[in-house]
Amino acid sequence: MLSTIHRANMDITTVIERQPTAQNIQSLKRRRDESPNQLSLILHNSPIVNNNNNTSPSNEMRPTKKLRRINYANKWAWMPREALFVTLQFLTKPELIKIGAVSRHWYTTSRVNVLWSNLHSFTGFKVSSLNDVCEFLETVFKGHAPVLELTLPKNCAALSPYEFRRLSDVCCHLSELNLPVANSETVQSINDECLKELSRVKTLRMVNLSTHQAITDEGLQYFVNQLKDTLTHINIDHCRSISASTVIKTLTTCNRLESFSALFCANAALTKSDLIKLRDVSDSSLRLSSLSIELGEDACEQSGNIQNVLKRYQRSLRSLHLRGWRHIGPVMSDELTNICQQLINLQKLTVSCTSLSEINTAPNTTANIQHQNATVLIESDSIKEILLNRFENLHKPIFKCSQLSKLHLEGMTSLHDVSLETPQLQEFILRSSRIIMATNDSQPQFMHKISTLHSLRIIEVFDCGGLSTLKITPSSNITHLTLFMCNDLESLFIHCDRLTFLNIDACQQLKIANIKCSELSDMKLFSLPQPMQSSSLDELYLYSDQLKNLSLLRCANLTKVQIDCIKLNSINLNECKVLRNVNLNCGDLEKLALGGPHIEWNDRMVRDLNFKCPNINMLSLSHVSIDDQVLESISRWSTLKALVVSNCENLMHVNLRGDALKGVQLMDCNHLKSTSVQSDALQKLIFRNCARLEDPFREMKCANLQHVEAQNCTFLSNVNLRGESVQQVFFNHCPQLNRMMMAVPRISKLKITECAQLESCEFMGPIPHLNLVEISLEKCIKLSDVGLQRLMSMTPNVRTCHIKQCHSLQKPNLKTLAHLQMIDFLECARLNHPVLHDRLRGCTISLKACPSLQFTDFSQIAHFADFVEIVNCESLVNRVGFRLSGIKRLNLALCHRLVQVDLYGAPQGEQSRLEKLLIAHCRQLVNLTVNSNTRPIITQLKDCPKLGAPTLAPPAKIIACMMGCRALGCEGGNIIERTFE
Incomplete structure (x- = not known):
């Protein structure tokens, strides 16, 4: 924070450091008075909070020092107010409070009204109730707070009438208030008394009362009557106690109303009679730009009911949400068409239908209406976004919208086709719908026709059935494609040069994926875990010039993979256990993980893989049918630095001859008996769970080897380890290990665990190992006093020694350890009398x-x-x-x-x-x-x-x-x- 302030005021402090003359000072004052900038007007004309009380840390107002009297050692405290204000705009509210302690000048500037006009987050403050909010504002401002927009925290409890009275007194100029979501655990719903107290704030324009079900008609009507000349935005979603009469009163009473939402209010659904009442009242709320209402059961029985009500807002309405629409025939199709045509400035349209199964069939409703194939025509020159939800049996919607940029269809049970005359459409979303594919080959398929739209860039398909094959041709211009939970999708053919993002997940029946996208840079293929079953993807063909990372961990049923990606950096095929055919052509590939016993590894395949992927430096092979000769050929790759081999049963006598190898790890190779490693670059050598391994270090020539580890090697009995650069030696759970002879003069850490037969561990040569500082011996049951003393005699600089459950130790003499800093004996059953330096x-x-x-x-x-x-x-x-x-x-x-x-x-x-x-x-x-x-x-x-x-x-x-x-x-x-x- 201070560094930001410092950078913003480097020039200011430089000017102050110069000794000013009286002539320069008068010139600066004259220039400031003649042409004040806009920032100066904001600061000097915006009153500081609490005009009656003191706002500075001191109780007395001190006269401002002149420029010539400034103490130049304290430049921060006298930063010009305009520059300080610009800097404080980048700080959070907790930082504004802390920074006020710098000086009186900083305190005054940090409390300017403009900086505190909105308070939408209480992050950094311990606020858990409305009482805490009021105390916080009273403490910070010592009186009336300048907050105009306030959002209470989501866990704000104790929403009582008394606290709302306090809030109305503290924030007397509040214009926007957002209440937290009411739930039965922490936040209780407010009641009518709270609304009455809140109505005391005469400047309130925007209020969000969503989910507060304790509000009744009486309280909301009183609130609206008190603020009818100021309210512009009201949200009463999920307020189930509100009735339709209150909705009508609100729409007709508030003269300045611009946005009104009353969704998911069962009692507030407007019936046919309610619509007639709303139509016949005097004109009011003609500024309404956003309207979200519920429709009753009989509101859609006759054409013209809804249209006549919305006619009064034909020039002002920008957003319309009709929930409870009943699309039961051509009558309501015409109704929706007429609504869109008469609202000449409408930009966003949302229509949510009630399912046909939920319609209470009236006596005058014929039974065959439920089985009709309905259609809809939406024609408008102003609409930019459309959402249609739960239109059943919608045969072919027609959209003639020249400005439409986003189309969202959800819950379409039988969508046959879509007619689009939308030259500006950029985003298409289809969710929870069933697509009825065309059976005539001469007709273009539904998704193929959409994807060829010239301006379309984004396609998202979620939980849609009936889509068995998806083809996107090179003529498409889409850049983002998402397919999720399309359980009927079996084949995917994407040949699109402009596609950059592709996400395919939870499409369990997908078997073939052919993707050829030269600009594809981000691809997620079955990245989410699926607890029930793995993906059925069998064949994958992928071509891209920009893709860098690819993970196929959850594509366990892949049998054929062909990847041609020049810039691909890593591929993980470790879990593809049934993989039979792999063809990789990735020039920049560095990390490769392969798994699968059905791949035929031979010298030809190794040469071909090295030719097509010449930059591999990390290779992991798991459950592959590879022999000693092929593994030796792989180790000779000029770029290979790390090699991990696991669960390869055919390996017996491994020879590794890599000039670039830095790390080798052999795991779970049950038939491996011996190894021969020759590499001057090798630094780490690890053997784990190799049961038949006898002596892996006998033929080792590694000049720079630093780390040696052997774990769970049951046949390992004698170890002869030599290495001029070895620094760390770990042996764990080698039950047959009896003797260790080491010539490792640079060793710094030695750890031997669960080697029950170990009796002797010695360092060869007359030179003491002066770098060894840490020794850990655990569960070495047969290690005696003599064996421990021989080990310690060659390591005089040991700093830390841990000995645990070495039951043969009785009276070890460790007087040679003159630099010991910590030693502990734990659970050594026969330890009698150790002797230290x-x-x-x-x-x-x-x-x-x-x-x-x-x-x-x-x-x-x-x-x-x-x-x-x-x-x-x-x-x-x-x-x-x-x-x-x-x-x-x-x-x-x-x-x-x-x-x-x-x-x-x-x-x-x-x-x-x-x-x-x-x-x-x-x-x-x-x-x-x-x-x-x-x-x-x-x-x-x-x-x-x-x-x-x-x-x-x-x-x-x-x-x-x-x-x-x-x-x-x-x-x-x-x-x-x-x-x-």
Whole structure:
């Protein structure tokens, strides 16, 4: 934020830095007074909020400093007001509040009315009720708020009459109010009393009361009567308590009404008699530009009812939505045609029909009306957007609209054809409809005729049946095509040079897709997960010059793929397990994943693939029938850098000879026995789940290898690893691994896990491995003290050591680790007495769940440590001692047989270091002894019921926080603080 302000005012601060003369100052003032700019007029003529109260942080108005008296070290605070206002326009409302703390000048400018005229979002503020909104406005503005347009947050609760009265007092000039959606959980519907309080705001023009069902006719009529001269926009959708009489009163009372919507209001549907009443009233609301109403059951029985009502708005109406239309014969077809012709300025038309099954058949309605093939003619020179919804048995709609740009048809149960005389049509949407295809071959198909429109750019087809084949020819100009849930679609032929976006999903019966689009750059093919079944797509032919990425993960039934995309960067065919024929011609392809045992891999195919896709640098092969010789040919590709091979049963003796290979990963190759890898560029080598692999590193010549990993290789017994550049070595779950010999002088991390038979792990050569800083040994059951000591003797610079469940360790001597920073022994069953270096500094020592651990003086293990943790060690009995000068923090927990803890004094010349002590759940602990402590010890004692008062030798002092220490008078969950001296 500050960087934006800084860039916007670089020139301003440069001018201020110059020493002005009196002549220059008078000239600037004269120029400003003679030709003020528009921004100055906005700022100086727009009053600051709350003229009566102070709006600055200070209580007194201070005189403005002159330019010559400005403190040049504080240029930010005296930025010219016009420049500051332009900068503040780019900030959010929370940032405006924070930035007001810079100075009085910034505070005043940040509260200008123009910056706060609209408040449509409360992001960044903790507002959960209308009370919070009122308090927020009162706090920010200290009085009347300048907000003209207000949208309450969606979770705004407590919409009470009292709060609306507060809101009308705070926002007395409010012109637009949008209420949140009412639901039974958080937001309750407002009632008539709230509307009466809201009617006190005489400037209110636009109000959205949608979904507030507690509003009745009485409340809305009172609201309309009070604001009949100001209201321009009213929305009462889903207000089910509103009746048709109130709708008529609103339309005839509000003189300035421009937009009115009363959809999904069952009681507000206008019947035949209501339409007659509305037609006969005096002219009013002639400014109406948007109208959305419900039609009653008998409103469509006779032609002219609706037409005569809408005639009064023939010049003003721009948007019309008629819901409840009953298209039951040619009479209503003419009615709709006449409506469109008489509304000369209509731009958007929406007609939602009521299903024929929902029509309550009257006695004068013949039964065969429901089976007639209806049609509709819409002719207009002004309409730009049309939506027709739920027209049943619509045989052939005719559109003669010279300005129509968007056509949306939804819920058409039997759509035979569409006649379009729309030279400007750009977008066509068809949803939840059934297309009746032409049986005569001489007639052009429905979708093909639409796609050939010259101006059409977008086609969206959702959940439509009856469309078995879709053909789009090169003469089409469409750029976006979306096909979703077209379950009858079986064949797709798209040959369109201008198509740039294609999305095909949930078309479960699609079997053949032939796509030839040279400009196609974004293609999504079955990207959404389908829990029931996978796609039936069998053959895919794709040509594009612009497509860069393609994923076919959910096209599991593909058998034939032919892709010719020059710029394609990656293809994922890993899940295509039945794939039999693959033909790729992608010059820029870099990442390729293939899977399928039916593909015949041979030298010819490898040469052909390398010729057509010469830039592949990452290749993944899964479940393919590939042998050792073919894999060796692939590894010799000059551009291949990463190779991943999994579930290839024919591999036994793999030879990899790639000069560019940087990473190799072999997984789940159950018959693989040996490998020979020679690559100077190789950096990572990984073997996983190769059960019969014996010694993969014997014939390895990789000068730059850095990472070696073997996991779940059950036959691996002896390892001889050599590498001048190896830095990380991981072995996991190799149950037969017995011995490891390594010559890796640059190793920095070693991790061995679940190698139960490992007895020896040594480094070859006389040179110590000085770069190894982290060692982790887990579940190496047979690793003995001697084996661990041999390993540590060649690694003097180890910083971190993790040892877990190594049950053969008893008394390991680790005195060679002079730079150790952290060591932990976890669940080592036979660990008795480890020995560490005498001069460790800043080390953390953790001993957990070692039931055989025994010592009487911790200095026998380590003289110095920053943090010592001993948890759940059952063999610690009677008495243990810790030297005050050797430990900084000490934790003892779950040592149930421990009786006494001695903290003895420091030797002469050494100061006490112990600062914090924690003893918890030591239920047999009786005594705590502290000798010659020179600083107070902060102690926590928890659940030690037998522990008595500590024995202290002067000048020792303990500040204890106790809980569950019965002998000290602390029982239950009470916490007591005491000081012992």
